[in-house]
Amino acid sequence: MCGLAGMLLPAAQTPAEVLQAQALAMGQALHHRGPDDGGTWVDAAAGIALAHRRLSILDLSPLGHQPMASADGRYVMAYNGEVYNFAALRAELEPLGHAFRGHSDTEVLLAAILQWGVEDTLQRANGMFAIALWDRQEQCLWLARDRVGKKPLYYGWAGDALVFGSELKALWQHPDFDNDIDRDALTLLLRLDYIPAPHSIHQRCYKLMPGRVLRLDAAAVAAGASAHRPEQAQRPYWDARARMQAALAAPFQGRIEEAEEQLDGLLRDAVALRMVADVPVGVFLSGGTDSSLVAALMQAQSGQPVHSFSIGFSGSHHDEAPLAREVATHLGCDHTELYVSGADALAVVPQLPAMFDEPFADASQVPTALVARLARQGVTVALSGDGGDELFFGYTRYVRALRNWQMLGRVPAPLRRWMGARAHQQGEASRTGGLAALLAETGARGIGDVYRNRISRWRDPAAAVIGASEAGSFYDLADPLHGAGTPADAMMLADFVSYLPDDLLCKVDRTSMAVSLEARAPLLDWRVAEFAWSLPLGFKRSESTSKVLLKRVLGRYVPQSMVHRPKRGFGAPVSDWLKGDLKPWADELLQPARLEREGVLSAAAVQPLWQQFLGGQRKWHTHLWNVLMFQAWQDHWRQVRAGVQRG
The missing domain is CATH 3.60.20.10 (Aminohydrolase, N-terminal nucleophile (Ntn) domain)
Known part of the structure; x- marks a missing residue:
């Protein structure tokens, strides 16, 4: 690296x-x-x-x-x-x-x-x-x-x-x-x-x-x-879309047991290739399906205990450290865990602009930076479980978007057109749920529009950026797959093309490279991706579970009690931070006079959300976090450029 x-x-x-x-x-x-x-x-x-x-x-x-x-x-x-x-x-x-x-x-x-x-x-x-x-x-x-x-x-x-x-x-x-x-x-x-x-x-x-x-x-x-x-x-x-379309056109024809055997072999090889190094190699282990499977496949092919690393959060309901410890003990890994406090996490926030050097607002960047720092103390290379959700239907938001798309199909077309014409009037109110959220999706042309609304923070971001028109992205497509596959396949493709490389992989690259650690993702071997795209949706989701096939493979290595666990996000309590220790920092960055002086973000759009948030409106913390990440980045960028020797 x-x-x-x-x-x-x-x-x-x-x-x-x-x-x-x-x-x-x-x-x-x-x-x-x-x-x-x-x-x-x-x-x-x-x-x-x-x-x-x-x-x-x-x-x-x-x-x-x-x-x-x-x-x-x-x-x-x-x-x-x-x-x-x-x-x-x-x-x-x-x-x-x-x-x-x-x-x-x-x-x-x-x-x-x-x-x-x-x-x-x-x-x-x-x-x-x-x-x-x-x-x-x-x-x-x-x-x-x-x-x-x-x-x-x-x-x-x-x-x-x-x-x-x-x-x-x-x-x-x-x-x-x-x-x-x-x-x-x-x-x-x-x-x-x-x-x-x-x-x-x-x-x-x-x-x-x-x-x-x-x-x-x-x-x-x-x-x-x-x-x-x-x-x-x-x-x-x-091209991911072309390769997915080709895979869907020649789908896997075997039984799920045969798919399980083939996926196990592909993943074993993908993991083995990524264990080759002339330096120590370990694994990020959260206790969830993806990282547990990577750790299991590493340990199954290693002659000595694999180094595994996890972070625990004191007093947090997001704490996955006990799950990771249980998996590591069963597999026989050489496990290291570190419990961190809110103060430890907050100490990372001032480092984020220099770490990412482009504004980036996925708040899980903070715990990811902490676990990368921990792993670097013992290894130079760490494998991760990135990619399982996008390839094997792992996100609950997919289920919600499919439900909403099916509901919209039952609304008479004239009523949908009438409701859709009023959807643009909702603006940021659609983030708070209820009727406003429903109206925001009624004009959807396809599953792409419904999903875009599901994953959006600001619903009308151009209103918050002075002199801007919103740039396009892959999420603007009504049907990302152009008629191939199912709505579920279309959402997974959109995330694979955009969210995976530009959020998840960016986050892991910057936080690991900040401490000179190489991160490798065996689930994202292109052979695994193309195989996953060829599978019927029933091999990925059932009425009761997601990532069906991945969990079947994991069940070969760990007890069923460690396979079927509720999904937990690798997140950060941003709302608590902004109302607590980070409030003075946020107050300074969001001052109306400062916003007006800088001339990039609209004080009229930003300030009301800050005041409403402080008054108890919990939903605005995600809107505010990406504004704050831009503001902090802007300061950092100007300082760096001021120090560059000009010709």
């Missing part, structure tokens, strides 16, 4: 020593992602510079140093992540004449690109990665991101230079990166708690979407951001 950064200029007009210094500063901003080694590579005549920070996981020797050149010198690469099937790829490449100096996956990836080309290699690679690759022969830059979006990659324009990196903090180090806030993208933060790709918080700056590649040369950079719509310039080598 590492961090990468760099730049490509439209013309060779910058001296090598200046490019070197800028690349070094961009790389140094990512030191936390790779504290073990760092390097830069510059070709001033081509106007290209690459920087890399290394967290050594495979081949701890200097032979894994990056940026790394291919054996023939054609390609130079800075790479963040792991290709788990690198040994199998190496075994294919050696008979074709490729020789290897070390045993890093980076060297294998470069040889594969030399042999098969960029996009064919990405099709063959099973892993999590972000790649910046310079082709010296074609004089072009390739940016690529893994299928699911486990590893981040930003790119944008700083003056007339293209800049890119694993986190925005690297881009901020370029002296010409003065890109202001993208107010349209900010509306997505208010609605979703995060900003989905391809958008970012900055103008002229984007996220590379999962499963996409971007090819740029000096002419494309010279054309600038205005010449490309980011989602069109990015080319898919793997």
